[in-house]
Amino acid sequence: MLSASQLARLAALGEERTANAGDVLYRVGDQSYPFIVILDGEVAILDAAGNEIVRHGPSNFLGELNILSGQTVFVTAVATRPLRYIAVDRDALRSLLFEDGLLSDLVLATFIARREALQRVQGIGLEIVGPHSSAATMRMLDFARSYRLPFTWRDSARTDDPSAAALVAGLDEGSLPLVRLPGGAELRGPSPGEVSRALGIGRELAPREEADLLVVGAGPAGLAAAVYGASEGLDTLVIDSTVLGGQAGSSRRIENYLGFPAGISGTELTSRAVTQARKFDARMATPYRAVSLEPGNGRHIVRLEDDREIAARAVLLATGAQYRRLPVDGLSEYEGMSIFYAAGPPEAQLCGAARVGVVGGGNSAGQAAVWLARGGAIVTLLHRRVDLRETMSDYLVRELERFGVSVRDRSEIAALHGKDGQLEAVTLKTGERLPFSFLFLFLGAQPCTDWLDDAVARDDDGFILTGAAAGAENPLETSVPGVFAAGDVRSGSTKRCATAVGEGAMAVQLVHGHLAEPSLTQRSTAA
């Protein structure tokens, strides 16, 4: 609820309007809507089928994350009583949130909670129709999950949903999945980028772009570089192959980030960082995957999927790391159906009170186990070592006990059992069989550096060498002058949010130093 002074600020900025009972304020599929603050009356929020989700009354406000990101509207708002309200234009709201910290906290936290709630409601957002055997369908589900988009998947191979099969009957593999957007438009076999653009998410890049600083990867390291680069006058462009936020965005709760004694969810931390980077006019574009780096004399070229390229005076590689897969037969049959690499609201909803296995001994496994157990699942955590305390923070080990998670030391999975993508049990290397309906894997990470080939020097595990180890003068500089690396992708870095943020900020200072070098100015003028 907004305070009297917050209502007054919004009233000064927006326009007071009225509506009759039954009037629609915005509906599913609209491209945009204003920020609405209720003064008198009541508004019901409905899904596309007209089912009521919630009602809001006086001093409350409408909206969720899409009002800030400019995405297509997922729900319909209808006045249920005569209404007096303030409508604030989206741009004016964004400026106000930059200025008013308390209001920004309230609005952002509410929007994030509402998005999480929408993700749990069937029938909201995208409808993705295609069989589990279609790789493109499974990629689209991954995209929707990582983007935290509300979606419903209709598996056209399931016999209990014949109308889904009818929808895609006759479509060839290249036309899968069928994606229905809020408002009814349909796309056949779209790429994640096409769905993004259709939903109004993110900027579209021109075939050739230029920047002072190109940041590849928008996790905490890339976002910190975006904030410091853009606020210090560099024309900063950030690209990411998936979503803004990186691994940190998928963390349920980051307990050890300085300044947040009660912990902060990864979504909130990274949403705040994105808002902050936008405030300083950093350009951010997703989903764009970098596929090669060609170092140049004063300008480096990064090529992207679908033939786009970016020329930048300095490049920061902040592509982080991604989770390892389990080396067992048939894994891909279950991935995305009953085996997952992140535990968010849709997965917790899916698991309900089922038996769930969480595999891994690190903090991310511990956080997921606690989150799922809190949601009512019967959780067993499996890890390889003798004592979990060797790899997991003490506070999390205590949380596992508190929420009744059963921990099995020295346990490795040898085989999966189930059918049609639904897991039923696993067999451990000891031969013991455990009944699990869902499995969550947190098996450590490998660097996202394959795309670099030998453009920059890397260590034996593929992490990027910097500083003295790369023969560079500056600590975060790679073997190529003007190309820097920060965060989890960097050889020898501490794999933590705070470290990634610190390195991203520090890299910007080194970029300034590099761009100011007289020899570089001469080289780039000559080029």
Ligand SMILES: Cc1cc2nc3c(=O)[nH]c(=O)nc-3n(C[C@H](O)[C@H](O)[C@H](O)COP(=O)(O)OP(=O)(O)OC[C@H]3O[C@@H](n4cnc5c(N)ncnc54)[C@H](O)[C@@H]3O)c2cc1C
């Ligand atoms: C579930 C979970 C819980 C965690 N909990 C904590 C915690 O409590 N405390 C803590 O300190 N740390 C935690 N971590 C670790 C922390 O999130 C990472 O250390 C941090 O995110 C690293 O940041 P980064 O920017 O270096 O890389 P990342 O966060 O990995 O971001 C890299 C980005 O680069 C993008 N990318 C990769 N390849 C390409 C390409 N070719 N082109 C374009 N973009 C690309 C990726 O899509 C990604 O968005 C957790 C991690 C996870 C997964």
